[in-house]
Amino acid sequence: MEETYYSNPDEAFAGLVSVYDPIGWQTVDTYFNFGAVNAASDDHVAGGGGPNDMETWQRWSNYTITETQGPQQDYWDRNFAGVSRANIFITKVEAGIPGLSESLAARYIAEAKCLRGYYYFDLVRLFRNIPFYTEPLTTDNMREQTQVDPTVVYAQIEQDLKDAIAVLPPTVPAATEGGRMTKGAAQALLGKVYLYQEKWNDAATQLADVNGTPGGTSQYGYKLLDNFADIFRPDNKFHSEAILEIVCSQGGARTWDHWGQFYGNVATTMFGPRGYSGPLYYSGWSFCPITQDLYDLMHSDPRFEATIADIKSLEEKGEAEYEKGYMNTGYFIQKFAPLVEFAATSGVRELNYPQDYIEMRLADTYLMEAEALIESGQGGSAGTRAYQLLNAVRNRVGLGPIAATLDNIFLERRKELATEGHRWYDLVRSGRAPAVLGDRGFVAGKHEILPIPYNELLNTQIVQNEAYK
DSSP states (O other): OTTTOOOSHHHHHHHHHHHHGGGGOOOSSOTTTTSHHHHTSTTBOOBSSSTTTTHHHHHHHHTOOOSSSSSHHHHHHHHHHHHHHHHHHHHHHHHOOTTOOHHHHHHHHHHHHHHHHHHHHHHHHHHSSEEOOSSOOOTTTGGGOOEEOHHHHHHHHHHHHHHHHTTSOSOOOHHHHTTSOOHHHHHHHHHHHHHHTTOHHHHHHHHHHHHOSTTSOOTTOOOOOSSGGGGGOTTSTTOTTEEEEEOOOSTTOOOGGGTTOOOSOTHHHHHSOBTOBSSSBOOBOOBSOBOHHHHHHHTTSTTHHHHEEEHHHHHHTTSOBOOOOTTOOSEEESTTOOBGGGOOSSSOGGGOOOOOEEEEEHHHHHHHHHHHHHHTTOOOSTTSHHHHHHHHHHHHTTOOOOOOOHHHHHHHHHHHTTTTTOHHHHHHHTTOHHHHHGGGTOOTTTTTSOOOOGGGGTTSSOOOOGGGO
16 A cells, blocks of 8 residues: 555665666666657558557557547556656655665655656657646546647756756666766757757757767766667677667567567567568568658668668568568568567567667757757867767768758658667658658647547546547
8 A cells, every 4th residue: 555655765765666666667668768759750650460550650650649549548658657666655755764874865755756757758748738747636626637838848857957956877787777867868868858849059058068078978978879780789788878778688588478668679579570581580560561661761871770670671582481461561670670699498489578768869869959050059060079079979880070050960860870769750840740740640730749638538627638529
């Protein structure tokens, strides 16, 4: 029972783990934060076994979402579960837990505030108009919550992250604490939060603290890896480029009986080629095949082989066969591919791939800072910091320098971060989505956000977003 729990340090730590838990949920729709949202971008289609396979993904991909049909319930549940757990945890620890030192209590609260900021950020950018609370809800008031202006939510996110930055450790030992929030992760997230609000100078300041000298090692030990492909290898976890890493493992030997409690990266199987027979890969379920447009963009790029699994070419050369899934292109996600090399030997293989999901990494924060600098009027010509940041990302893969313009930065983001769950958000926040996604059904003024889930409207004070009424 919550009323009698939190009576000792062990229970406090278990409570903190529960606040982290939703960040790694792999439910029907989210698959961390890059499953369904990939299908909504111009880099992917939903795919799978047919037009009704993962219908929620299909509807986001072709923009036929309604308040009852779409991926919104899982995003809502994941993030509000995190918010609610954080609120309870912070309240309990602030009230005092016997035997828990002041320093450890302060760190735990900082982690919970950082996580609450993370969860609220996902909610406000996906739904915009959300209920907001920082205290535990009761059965008496939970249905009385009303939506607030997004600026209220953003203000609390900023404050939570600032509070966390003041207390969190700069780094953590990867072997024992890898995946926990750090000062660097909180600063990177705060910079991103400022960027989404177009607070350009604030974003640039926070991200500069994270990034340090372009191409060098930052104060937190962050550094671009020399080999781009090494970023995504399961045997290279918690490397110098990872800022916010969601941990997966084979340790649980999970089976279908553990639905909702997976330790492995199930998205790996979701994205793999269906009915595959050949080298390198095991079969998957053929979701989020890569569009011809992204393939053509990446084909001459040095990052191509680490980004796109060109199963079509393998078949044409007689080296592999695969089943052509729905909306098949022959091109699949390589960064999270079901590689034979890393397949589990116990439990159900499809559920136990060990690839972590790196939600924020240094190349991402380099490019966000460059964008903020350009938007704040600081220029992007040779020698400027924006130019150095952009071209440090390009130089890592052997590409020559280019001017730091917004178009070049967003194009570099598309190529560098392809298939990692960023593209749809970038299109929406930059205002490019209607032009790029219009032929998929995207309607300006509507599809920049998701509808409030229908079940959340029943017997509550919550109202539907206007465009979905």
